[in-house]
Amino acid sequence: MIFHGVEVRQRALDLLRGGVPNSAVARQLNVPLGTVGYWKHRDLAERGACPGRPDPPCPRCDGRGLDEPAYSYLLGLYLGDGHISHYSAHRVPNLMITCSDSWPGLMDDCENAMRAVFPDNSVCRVRRTGCHNVKVYSKHLHCLFPQHGPGKKHERRIVLEPWQQTIVDAHPWEFVRGLIHSDGCRITNWTTRLVGGERKRYEYPRYFFTNVSDDIRRLYTDTLDTLGIEWTHCTRHGNPYNISVARKASVALMDAHVGPKC
Known part of the structure; x- marks a missing residue:
């Protein structure tokens, strides 16, 4: 398993936050694409900005109709x-x-x-x-x-x-x-x-x-x-x-x- 230093990870996050695509970051820093994707996901999650579908409404919490x-x-x-x-x-x-x-x-x-x-x-x-x-x-x-x-x-x-x-x-x-x-x-x-x-x-x-x-x-x-x-x-x-x-x-x-x- 290859371990990447804190400096490499931070450089990748700076590029990702600047809008650079995952694939371009992976090529530039010679880091596996999956690792870059994982770093991006963790960064978004830690900042409360992780993308995803909103929770479906609940009959008890949101008043959605119930069969x-x-x-x-x-x-x-x-x-x-x-x-x-x-x-x-x-x-x-x-x-x-x-x-x-x-x-x-x-x-x-x-x-x-x-x-x-x-x-x-x-x-x-x-x-x-x-x-x-x-x-x-x-x-x-x-x-x-x-x-x-x-x-x-x-x-x-x-x-x-x-x-x-x-x-x-x-x-x-x-x-x-x-x-x-x-x-x-x-x-x-x-x-x-x-x-x-x-x-x-x-x-x-x-x-x-x-x-x-x-x-x-x-x-x-x-x-x-x-x-x-x-x-x-x-x-x-x-x-x-x-x-x-x-x-x-x-x-x-x-x-x-x-x-x-x-």
Whole structure:
């Protein structure tokens, strides 16, 4: 690696500030073009003049319009399988939703919701074994998802802000659908009964939602209550982590608005 002295770097910056092109500075001082570009970028950044696109407007900070149905769905996904990460001080934070490759339609719905909520931001899919991480990058993720914090969700309080609750109240089915798509499922359950002395098998559809967080389960069941959905706790191994919807009328409503994953 070739190291260039402070005098060479300062001479390059003087030329660059005077409007001399990067390539001309590189030839004149016999310095690699990439090094000149790096010096110029650092100099602009240190002077607060680094070029770049302005941050896209934020619904919370700047009053930009928000696709509320898409947000309600994305909020449900985030509370289940979502995570906001910030690798370093120089990286834009990203919201990541892990989607199984078994449900490509769900993955499409997740990406579409991200693009609707963040129309001016970068959205991508990152391949992993058996799944994809659907990601959106934005400096305003903490504005739209104030539930983010250190540690696991079930180890801290999860409470919706009043403005979030207003959106969920206006679009409850989208919220329920997001929760089911993240930590829920629709299964065919079965039982047996004696009919005329003969044991017969009966099958019926059932929705499950499983989450360790008491707060997230409560958000789910409170929303079900507002929709008139009957539900019960399904305790396993002494843990009330499962919420079951099995009543015929309630399952029919869930089928009409949520349905099985696809």
